[in-house]
Amino acid sequence: MFLDEHNMAAQVNDIYHDDAKEDAKSVSSPEDHGITAKHESRTFGLPRSVWSIMMTCYAIFFGALAVAMGHDGGAIFVLVVSGLFALMYFGTGFVLNSIGAASRKNQKSEWVEGKFQTQSGPMSFGAIFGQMLILPILFAIFGIAMIIIRHVVI
Incomplete structure (x- = not known):
């Protein structure tokens, strides 16, 4: 049996109150008011x-x-580990x-009149x-700045 917050409260109150089942019957559900659950958007609708x-x-x-920085063995190792970590993070x-x-192709868009809800x-x-x-843009600029700094200094 799946319990939502209303049934869970009724179950807990059942220990202390005899009329908890009557209270649980009087609680309305969101479906009674025409509210339906919204499915997740794994792309965040972006x-x-x-x-x-x-x-x-x-x-x-x-x-x-x-x-x-790829001229030193230690730096190459750190870059490979960091790159693999980023690949795993985004790949997952x-x-x-x-x-x-x-099944999400026909999902309603989060964009309404040029605004993201x-x-x-x-x-x-x-x-x-x-x-x-x-x-991410600042990281890219920082990486390019590192190339320029290395070229000027060395």
């Missing part, structure tokens, strides 16, 4: 461009670090996202772009 820019920025970052998400992807209110594409991509 456009493919956000994910591709993020992956490109991380690839630039690791590639730039390999060019700038990719594999989990691909599970049941065919979040729990705290609608957000514009620019706000989402800034919040999600500022660090």
